[in-house]
Amino acid sequence: MAKENLSRTVGRRREMRPAELWKLKQPKVGEVPGPRQSEINARTGMSSIPVIKNAGGLWIEDHDGNIFMDAVSGRCAVNIGHCHPRIMKLLGSMTVTHGVHESRVALSERLKEITPGNWEKTTSLALSGSGACDAALKYSRWATGRPRVIAFAGAYHGTTYGAMAVSSYKNSMIEGFGPHIPGVSHFPYPNRFRSPFTGEQDGDISEKVISLMKYAFDTYLPPEEVGAMFFEPVAGDAGWIFPDRGFVQALADLCHKHGIYFVSEEVQTGYGRTGEMWGIENYDVTPEVIVLGKAMGGGLPMSGIVGKLEDDLVNRRFPHGHTFSGNPVSCKASVENISIIEDENLVSNSKTIGRKVLDGLEKIRDDSAIICRAEGMGMLLTLEVGSRNNPRPDYATKIVEECYKRGVYTLNMGAWGTGCIRIAPPLVMTAEQASVLVDTLAESISEVEKNEHLHTSNS
Numbered sequence: 477m478a479k480e481n482l483s484r485t486v487g488r489r490r491e492m493r494p495a496e497l498w499k500l501k502q503p504k505v506g507e508v509p510g511p512r513q514s515e516i517n518a519r520t521g522m523s524s525i526p527v528i529k530n531a532g533g534l535w536i537e538d539h540d541g542n543i544f545m546d547a548v549s550g551r552c553a554v555n556i557g558h559c560h561p562r563i564m565k566l567l568g569s570m571t572v573t574h575g576v577h578e579s580r581v582a583l584s585e586r587l588k589e590i591t592p593g594n595w596e597k598t599t600s601l602a603l604s605g606s607g608a609c610d611a612a613l614k615y616s617r618w619a620t621g622r623p624r625v626i627a628f629a630g631a632y633h634g635t636t637y638g639a640m641a642v643s644s645y646k647n648s649m650i651e652g653f654g655p656h657i658p659g660v661s662h663f664p665y666p667n668r669f670r671s672p673f674t675g676e677q678d679g680d681i682s683e684k685v686i687s688l689m690k691y692a693f694d695t696y697l698p699p700e701e702v703g704a705m706f707f708e709p710v711a712g713d714a715g716w717i718f719p720d721r722g723f724v725q726a727l728a729d730l731c732h733k734h735g736i737y738f739v740s741e742e743v744q745t746g747y748g749r750t751g752e753m754w755g756i757e758n759y760d761v762t763p764e765v766i767v768l769g770k771a772m773g774g775g776l777p778m779s780g781i782v783g784k785l786e787d788d789l790v791n792r793r794f795p796h797g798h799t800f801s802g803n804p805v806s807c808k809a810s811v812e813n814i815s816i817i818e819d820e821n822l823v824s825n826s827k828t829i830g831r832k833v834l835d836g837l838e839k840i841r842d843d844s845a846i847i848c849r850a851e852g853m854g855m856l857l858t859l860e861v862g863s864r865n866n867p868r869p870d871y872a873t874k875i876v877e878e879c880y881k882r883g884v885y886t887l888n889m890g891a892w893g894t895g896c897i898r899i900a901p902p903l904v905m906t907a908e909q910a911s912v913l914v915d916t917l918a919e920s921i922s923e924v925e926k927n928e929h930l931h932t933s934n935s
């Protein structure tokens with residue numbers, strides 16, 4: 477049987493091992509969704525999301541033997557690729573135990589080494605991004621003695637009460653859960669594409685946001701009561717909004733002027749995702765607190781914060797933690813994850829391959845009638861669907877479905893009713909695989925345009 481046909485013999489193909497999956501160059505799909513996936517979809521109500529049976533590198537295999545490129549890295553949780561052989565080997569040699577373990581100490585030391593800030597630091601671990609945001613909120617209040625917090629509109633920081641208080645992603649995430657933690661003031665995140673001041677017009681609103689903040693400081697938000705400013709270096713779930721460098725630096729200046737901790741929320745932007753180890757490094761800003769999660773454990777649950785330790789706190793312990801937050805399995809994997817990123821030069825690969833993908837996305841935008849924005853930083857990229865004044869999340873969903881049929885798993889989301897395709901593959905992606913991704917996106921978008929009888933020129 478020809479190779480081509482073999483790859484389509486879904487159901488009869490033997491399951492692939494993670495090591496074999498790592499070597500794949502392109503997706504292998506037949507009937508999508510296949511019978512097992514359809515049966516699971518009926519139970520979950522989900523669609524266009526492969527239910528994973530096996531995974532390796534960029535690839536996930538579903539229960540029907542279809543193999544998809546994971547263009548979202550398990551929602552940015554596996555920057556080093558699924559089932560990295562070094563993580564798998566380490567897991568095989570682990571004793572399942574609990575108590576004080578050297579790996580917890582080693583992780584803390586490594587985190588202090590690799591995060592920005594030439595000062596004394598402390599670390600605190602949690603097991604989710606939400607938990608780490610809560611820790612950052614508590615740490616900032618505890619360390620500064622100040623109760624108020626600044627956060628940004630559209631941000632998604634998680635679902636626990638602290639994380640929910642600083643988030644402002646969608647009403648549906650907060651409705652019915654009040655009362656919420658008080659003391660949080662939200663400001664607009666400068667979205668060049670969709671200004672809250674001018675409605676549908678675009679343009680740089682960075683200066684306006686800074687003025688608004690200064691205005692607040694002079695009237696109803698005493699800056700000496702503000703302990704923290706929660707900031708995502710790229711606003712993620714809001715629709716992948718990339719702020720100007722000058723804006724981020726102006727925010728940092730305001731923080732330093734008023735003694736406010738700049739909290740860089742790097743749950744999604746950390747660990748090489750944006751072409752630097754930390755997203756905030758793209759702006760030459762040094763945060764007092766950095767929040768980590770998702771990719772931290774190399775696929776295992778782990779999150780945490782690294783905070784500046786002021787002189788008066790050196791002899792005090794930040795009284796926060798969870799029974800399993802420093803568990804040896806996740807700690808060891810997290811230390812190994814850092815070494816893998818370093819040994820395999822994944823930060824620089826993120827920059828190089830990310831640039832290649834972005835070139836492709838820009839061409840797609842230029843050729844397409846339904847893509848109005850192509851942006852990215854390292855391997856955190858997006859295509860926004862619709863037009864500036866007429867977002868089309870419905871088309872975005874159709875594009876995601878077409879990608880799925882062609883063996884590329886992606887997602888779409890965005891605040892304010894936008895449909896932004898999430899493109900965040902594992903950082904181990906090669907140039908060849910990047911072309912497969914871009915070609916599949918282009919084909920899927922053309923298919924939607926054809927089905928919707930749209931012209932493929934950006935008029």
Ligand SMILES: Cc1ncc(COP(=O)(O)O)c(C=O)c1O
Pocket residue numbers: 603604605606607609632633634635708712713741742743744769770
């Ligand atoms: C930027 C950001 N912060 C925090 C979180 C919450 O992380 P978790 O789902 O691990 O609680 C997410 C999750 O998507 C996120 O994208």
